[in-house]
Amino acid sequence: MRRIAISQLAFPCVTRARGEEASKKLQDYVGVDQIEVDFNGVEMISLSFLDGFISSLMKINKEKNVVLVINPQIKEKLARIAGLRNATIYHCLNGRAIQQIRPRLYESHDSVFIPNKAALRH
């Protein structure tokens, strides 16, 4: 399986536009076999970047051809994206076997209307 560093596809990895850019570049590689994208060694990888990357791959049904080589912080973000997008995301964490990310479902937040914000001050 071929492995490519995420920084070869896009850098820095912090906006949706960069994630979509990385996905487009990856499309030159994806299709014949699975490919590993290595996210290690990049300090900042935002959820928007990952969502842009994954959702762009989903549009062309290629997300299952990609294995993401990641660290635990990124795994949590991918779990949220898997939950939001109902996406199948494969990952490899710390050299372990390839697994599917378990989706984390969105938690709704209750809110309270406070007409006069001064009431909140203390």
Added chain:
Amino acid sequence: MNLDFWSVDQLCASINCNEDRPIIDLSAITFFRPFSLVYLGMFLRYHNYHGRAFGIVMPNNATARSYLARQNFWERFNFNPEVIENERLIRFTTSTSLNDIVDIERRRYIAEDIAAEVSKVLRNSHVRVKANLVAELVCELIDNFAIHSEQPLAVVAMQYYPNLHRVILAVGDCGIGIRLSLSSNPQFAYLMASTHCEAALIAFEPLVSRVPGCGTGLTEVRDEVIALGGRLTLATGDGYVIIGQDGTNYGKMSYDLPGVQVELSIPEEI
């Protein structure tokens, strides 16, 4: 008296904009919190953009006065943002400055540029927060400005409170605001009949955006701020949302200022 989220909208609402040269009275102000700097700056920029100039009663407090002078506060916000040249934009003056106001011009990669700077400043200043994560959150807010505001300039302010073990960052613009932005997506057109604060609440829900298929940024900012033990304060139009450890509260501001102004208050890891 501190000028902060709790008081800056009342100050703006008290200014009589029907006068030839309305007066902004800051004489009693002794300290400016980041949200108030951004909010007042956007108030000035918005009205200046529409041809209105203000008379200023400066703070009696010398420290507060010199702080505004050091930040070039009046020069910064007393111009037409359409005509400013990039060279005049004011960035961090040093790599360790945590008390600067920073102008943000709308361009494609502005969010990632500022995120890198914020991360560098936090680390160089040995602020005990997850610098990269905080920078990611600022990046999301600036990217929202760049994509949605339809205005050429925004501003970022940062302050570090070593005794309170807290860093506060604020980002603001005087663009079209959340309600108008979201309602340009037919799916959320109904929000034009809602209040600003109701539209702002919806904006924190996942996959809510003017751009179909997008809309993870504010959700991410909210979730991470809560996880960090911090507080998020957002104003748009005459609405506000405060999200913190006590839950989410929303309501009306005393003044209806176009655009979006956000403050993140992040505690240090002790």
